[in-house]
Amino acid sequence: MQNNHNRFVTRDRNWHPPAYAPGYKTSVARSPQQALVSMQQPTVSELTGPNFSHLRMGPHDNDLLMNFSQGQGLPQGERIIMFGRVVDQFSKPVPHTLVEMWQANAGGRYRHKNDKYLAPLDPNFGGVGRCLTDDQGFYRFRTIKPGPYPWPNDMNSWRPAHIHVSVTGPSISTRLITQMYFEGDPLIPLCPIVHTLKDPDAVETMIGRLDMAHSKPMDCLAYRFDIVVRGELQTYFENQ
Numbered sequence: 001m002q003n004n005h006n007r008f009v010t011r012d013r014n015w016h017p018p019a020y021a022p023g024y025k026t027s028v029a030r031s032p033q034q035a036l037v038s039m040q041q042p043t044v045s046e047l048t049g050p051n052f053s054h055l056r057m058g059p060h061d062n063d064l065l066m067n068f069s070q071g072q073g074l075p076q077g078e079r080i081i082m083f084g085r086v087v088d089q090f091s092k093p094v095p096h097t098l099v100e101m102w103q104a105n106a107g108g109r110y111r112h113k114n115d116k117y118l119a120p121l122d123p124n125f126g127g128v129g130r131c132l133t134d135d136q137g138f139y140r141f142r143t144i145k146p147g148p149y150p151w152p153n154d155m156n157s158w159r160p161a162h163i164h165v166s167v168t169g170p171s172i173s174t175r176l177i178t179q180m181y182f183e184g185d186p187l188i189p190l191c192p193i194v195h196t197l198k199d200p201d202a203v204e205t206m207i208g209r210l211d212m213a214h215s216k217p218m219d220c221l222a223y224r225f226d227i228v229v230r231g232e233l234q235t236y237f238e239n240q
């Protein structure tokens, strides 16, 4: 029987988008202009590179309602829990791996010097968080729902509300990056970046689902976003 753990699966262009997608303007300049070069097995330095599984987390590292203001004030916006499970292609949990996330504030603006959007910064919101998955591969953040924002792609392009997510895995060379969208957002089918995914099922892997069972009454709603790090059913990762 074939060992699926070590099997190389060619990227399926009907599932993953092409690197060059003219409707997504930035991809034109940054997609490879020459044929790709195949790499051999990962080198020792890649396999043993920085590993973050033993990072000591601060008490509010996964709590964006608290981690920027340190409890001095609460951010504007809809309070939410974002949680889910990091699993491999066999639904086996990926424990103790670093999950990082970053996002715009409720008005759709990032706390970044290059973000000049009209929406104001929120003095109580930084927009970044991190945590380690537990023994069962679960991660959890408390945050606010980010706002959509316009971006210079075509005449009137808007990003759906989204949260950027990074999963490090066993070493920095295995880091994967994706985005979580929000179930029911009418901007998802209008987004030029989403359009680079041809298969609607691939888009579905990036949508966080409203999960009333994990919401907190009179406090916050919950969205569940499971991340499949490899295999034919893997979540779409933008850096792979």
Ligand SMILES: [Fe+2]
Residues within 6 Å of the ligand: 159, 162, 164
């Ligand atoms: Fe973004």
